Amino acid sequence: MNLLHTSDWHLGQNFYTQSRKAEHQQFLGWLLVQVQAHAIDAVIVAGDVFDTGAPPSYARELYNRFIVELNKLNCTLVVLGGNHDSVSTLNESRQLLACLNTYVIAGVNSEDLSDQVLEVRAKKNTERADEASEPEEDVCAIVCAIPFVRPRDVLMSSAGESGDQKRIALGEAISRLYHDIYQPAMERRDVIEQRTGKRVPIIATGHLTALGVKQTESVRDIYIGTLDGFDAGGFPPADYIALGHIHRPQVVAKNECIRYSGSPIPLSFDELKSPKQVVKVSFANDCADGESPKIELLEVPRFQPMAVLKGDLASIEEQLQAFDGEAQTTWLSIEVQSQEFLADLPQRVQALTEGLPVEVLQLKRARDHRRTSLSQQQQETLAELTPQDVFEQRLSQLVFEGDDEKARFERMRTQFRQIVEEIEHEHSPAGGENHADSDGQTGEQKA
Structure with missing residues (x-):
């Protein structure tokens, strides 16, 4: 089974005054060539398909045209929503795209997580119409499809909690979400193994900031509530974890199987320091416990100097x-x-x-x-x-x-000093005395 992991396309982005339409068009064409050349069974886009929640019409056209062309290659596409994506925008064509071998997971459905456990079928098997074969014979991977997680998706706010308590609770809630989706994926894998004798890999996704990653200027900091970074120890033991949001490609927690693919084109000038790439992940026909996939980095050409x-x-x-x-x-x-x-x-x-x-x-x-x-x-x-x-x-x-x-420098200093004095005077007790207020505290005690 061959997988391509990519993310952070940001279709529709304007770079200062410049449109990225031509670059994105060339990238998507290049990606289709890689799918064909490397016999790719599935492509995962780990969030931020679009740059805004209301992308321009040409960006939607690029997206839809790519899906049509990819379907012609008999390749499965899994699209995850990112923090830049609108859940409603991605969902508006979800049912239609399902007919084109495309799974769209725009947001977390906390009431029914079963939709986020996907079965990917191998290209070589889907090309033959053998109705007599068991459906499990065609499955080559199971995907725990987790998009960008919003706080309301996993946690109810509680009054009286400190910032640290909220941060810990949120991290634990996201970890539970991963394991709640991973558990039925394992059960499904066991059924497939019993019926076919083969063990298929489980792939998880995510669109978040993992602790310890290196960011770039173009990355918009995302905080899931008060959580500024997710501990990689909270991920389940999936065979590969495809992450999005960070534009610089990198390995997480020194684990080669937990990766950010990075954005395919530079979204800021400081991203020129590292090459752009997509990740090809190849699994053996029988994914034995502890056997790592083969990982190959495919460098994306620079379409705009x-x-x-x-x-x-x-x-x-x-x-x-x-x-x-x-x-x-x-x-x-x-x-x-x-x-x-x-x-x-x-x-x-x-x-x-x-x-x-x-x-x-x-x-x-x-x-x-x-x-x-x-x-x-x-x-x-x-x-x-x-x-x-x-x-x-x-x-x-x-x-x-x-x-x-x-002279301007001195005016700035004088004006700032006057502003500070005015604010301090407004908030000081009348007449400069430390009168106690209704809760019995003086001005000095409150300060």
Whole structure:
């Protein structure tokens, strides 16, 4: 059984001012070629099919056309909802797509989890119409299809709980959800093994942030209630766990069989640091206990040239010459390192790129490493700092050149001091005395 694991397509995304339609179209075409070349039985999309809950019409068209073409290859598709996806948008075509060998699990149905235990049938078996054979003969894998989990899906809120108690309860509830779906999957696998003599793999999915993963700028932090990260120890012992949400491909908890496939195209400039890929997972005909699948990483081509340039203006000008004569326009992020304020920086960069096949989508100034950074105050907490301390540390990260800028700097300090004094005066007891209020506490005690 051969599986392709992908996620975070974000169809319909606009990258600054640019549409990603052409890139997504080329990626989906490339993916269909991989399905055919590697005899793939099933494709799992682990969430964030679309970039928004109301995707543009061309994004829906790309999605629907891919499903039709994939069905022609006799390949099963499993689509999971992500935090960017709308449950209603994905569900509106669910029944129709079921006729095209596509399972859509947009959200958790806590009243009936049976819909989330799916049986994937091998391509070579579904191509023959042998009505006399047992239905179990065709099953090559069981999928515990778990999409993005919303707090209301698994937990009832309780009054009086602390933040830590809520976080622990939510983590335990999600773990229970996984095991509640994994248990019937194991029972189904046992039935198949008894009737056919073969042991099929169980594959689980998820769209969440696992503890310890490395994120990128384009990832929107998702917190399931108060849970900022899910402990990988809460996953069931599935043969492979296909995860989505994190755009950088990586292994979770040093377990090769728990993976993020990552996004197929760069969704931010910092994602250029790592290759884009889909994961091919191959299982033996008889998945014995403890036998790991064969994992192969298929690198996705870069369909749109993108680059990050850093340095002073002279260095930037030199780096730009490498793009002269390129056939395709390159999208650029330029980070200028300079001790000067350079009020005309956009105009200078525009002049440097004139006539070159590049388009500057992001222009920013590098922070001066000589400036004091808040990160250097690692031992300090907000409780130890006054509002004035925080404000001064933030100002220390800026450079004010010239008389006008320095005058603006002093006005900002004066205005901030006045605002703080006004707020402190409004919240101080009348006449500056510590009068006790109705609960018997003085102003000092409350503070």
